[in-house]
């Protein structure tokens with residue numbers, strides 16, 4: 001049996017969605033972030049040494065890292081991945097790597113620099129921290145995020161899905177950076193193709209079932225212009 005070790009409000013929501021799309025049987029083991037540090041509990045390190053979510057177990061196998069899990073599950077089900085050797089497969093593989101390898105980096109930096117000036121520090125250090133964060137955000141991080149958003153918008157100009165005309169695991173991979181960008185990095189109506197992509201994925205029944213299964217998921221927050229605050233129903237552990 002596939003077990004998803006699911007941390008609330010995290011990337012592992014994508015794996016629940018993928019499993020719902022594939023129709024594979026699975027169980028969820030829930031883990032809660034520490035409310036102060038937002039870090040995963042020690043129990044997740046008992047599953048995988050890094051203690052990051054997502055991680056799945058399938059019999060004696062433990063598989064971590066979203067892209068690797070998506071490849072494993074699509075191969076197991078024989079669905080949602082284009083045929084190897086095709087151009088669509090090359091694009092599929094590219095977006096599987098790009099989602100975490102490129103798109104998430106500036107978004108994560110934005111999160112860190114947004115939080116930095118709010119952390120406890122001596123009063124005289126706060127204006128300095130604010131200045132450093134403001135400088136990093138305006139000169140490097142936001143221009144990087146905007147360049148990535150423009151690039152992705154261009155990629156969706158000619159086809160609805162990242163790998164081409166068919167929905168695939170690559171779209172599931174790309175959901176998280178785009179939801180994060182809508183929630184905290186200004187993705188909105190000036191990128192209509194990306195916003196339409198988010199609307200399309202959120203309307204999928206499997207996406208909605210995964211929300212119900214996973215519980216709390218507020219990655220888009222209140223600030224995604226078209227996005228809603230998404231709270232799945234709480235499931236019993």
Ligand SMILES: N[C@@H](CCC(=O)N[C@@H](CS)C(=O)NCC(=O)O)C(=O)O
Nearest residue numbers: 010011039040052053054065066100
């Ligand atoms: N690139 C990894 C990132 C995993 C990751 O950083 N997960 C976050 C949740 S979104 C996490 O587990 N955070 C809790 C912690 O670091 O303790 C993947 O896509 O699987």
